[in-house]
Amino acid sequence: MAMMRSDRRGRVLWGLGRRKLALPVAILYCSLFFLAGFFGSMLFSPKGHSGEAVPRTRYMEMADDGGELLAMPHGESGDPNPHPIPFQVLSWKPRALYFPKFASAEQCEIIIKKAKTRLKPSTLALRKGETEDTTKGVRTSSGTFVSASEDSTGTLSYVEQKIARATMIPRENGEAFNILRYEIGQKYASHYDAFNPAEYGPQKSQRVASFLLYLSDVEEGGETMFPFENGANMDIGYDYQQCIGLKVKPRKGDGLLFYSLFTNGTIDPTSLHGSCPVIKGEKWVATKWIRDKKN
Ligand SMILES: *[C@@H]1O[C@H](CO)[C@@H](O)[C@H](O)[C@H]1NC(C)=O
16 A cells, blocks of 8 residues: 555545545545445345345356356257356376266165166176186175166156266267165275276277266265375285275265276276275265267
8 A cells, every 4th residue: 555655546646645644545445445346246246036145056056057158059969058067177197077966866866766676786897717706705786787768757868968968978888877786895896997908808899988976975985986096006016905095975966977098098097996895874876887989
């Protein structure tokens, strides 16, 4: 404020340079500008129908319908309105994105109900030389595959379309949903979703990315872990049963997307991941594996 008094605009404003008055007057002007700005911003902030200021989360829901965003003329296969999908980058190594509130609680419950009656112990794709006996305990969840066409409520279809929008990889590249339940103590040791041809033999198509929709909260444990995130733990002789690294705590309705391949098509070693044992509660998750070729 002392500086304002001596700059040109200051002298024009307060002309006669009455030094004793200048400082209080400057403070008064500053306060007036502040108050004008404060009330002005309230005037132009988003309002609900009842006139109260709308909290940020509610505002984003409104934007989700495209209500607050201006549409652009679109192509034949485009959408009529913008559909913002909030996301948080969790990591670049591997490329992992978190989607808060991707699906509603009600949608999650419908999916669980659909899968519940069909659960069987989860199986593994076996490497050369592996058998069901040698891999016992690696993956202890129960699960079932459900395709969107089998769900007459349209919920899986909705989720599938939204995943296609979020990834811009067509729906046809996705496998059927693998819906999994982990009870207390159940887990999935660290593994890759992509198939290394050196271990699994030649592949007709490759898994590019995985989308996990958490269908339940888990009281304790059950995190999705990335032990090699940002190159960590890669040279310690990591024990694949251990739950370390970046851990993502399941939250009902939230989505997690990560890419198993680099943009050049080779497997990203940091995409190694697993499911920590559930300690308290139950974990439900719908997994969509996305391939480089149509199914
Ligand atoms: C593919 O990309 C990764 C990450 O940029 C790089 O480390 C790797 O050497 C590349 N591999 C080939 C075969 O180009």
